Amino acid sequence: MxxxxxxxxxxxxxxxxxxxxxxxxxxxxxxxxxxxxxxxxxxxxxxxxxxxxxxxxxxxxxxxxxxxxxxxxxxxxxxxxxxxxxxxxxxxxxxxxxxxxxxxxxxxxxxxxAFKGYTSIIELSKKRAHPVFAGQFGILLQGQAAVSTVAGQTADADSVQAADAGEPLGRYDAVVGSDTGTPEILGRGFLAVVSIDPVPEHPAN
Structure with a gap:
């Protein structure tokens, strides 16, 4: 991570x-x-x-x-x-x-x-983890949050405790996404999710 x-x-x-x-x-x-x-x-x-x-x-x-x-x-x-x-x-x-x-x-x-960029602003939750996949960055804009590699997107009491014991994020810290051991963010506040997608090549007519 x-x-x-x-x-x-x-x-x-x-x-x-x-x-x-x-x-x-x-x-x-x-x-x-x-x-x-x-x-x-x-x-x-x-x-x-x-x-x-x-x-x-x-x-x-x-x-x-x-x-x-x-x-x-x-x-x-x-x-x-x-x-x-x-x-x-x-x-x-x-x-x-x-x-x-x-x-x-x-x-x-x-x-x-070559690439297309997207930015979405989401409100974080302490009950539902937000995953950050490959090609994405999760940037904490406001509030308090922690990041872990808890499996699954819906957090139960054990996964919330695991995330709280994980890495705390400071304001404007960025989590680099991955499809292997996908990082997930739990907390309160607002997160910017930046996605950068490669533009597929178009075959010649």
Missing amino acids: EIIRFAELKPRPWRNGGGVTRELARFPEAAGDESWDWRVSIADVARAGAFSGFAGMERVLTVIDGELLLLTVDGAEHPLEKYRPFRFSGGADSAGALPTGDIRDLNVMTRTG
């Missing part, structure tokens, strides 16, 4: 000085900046301004702390409220404004035609 601890991630300042990004994962891992096929990161946005362009990429952006990001994409304004994922082209002319103050957002970027 692999857990990416948010507190151990190195913040990387933006070139325009408007915020910092902490990268959770990328593929391939050894790829240089902007040569990866997908990336999952968390950014702190402290100042309004233009977003960096990522031509050939698709982005799913979700505000995970703070109230509102006013995102402008190719001249159209989109008010992004907390926990509402928004998909747009990485190559679009985009900028963000902060009418209610600083925000933190979750970014999922995938190379168009």
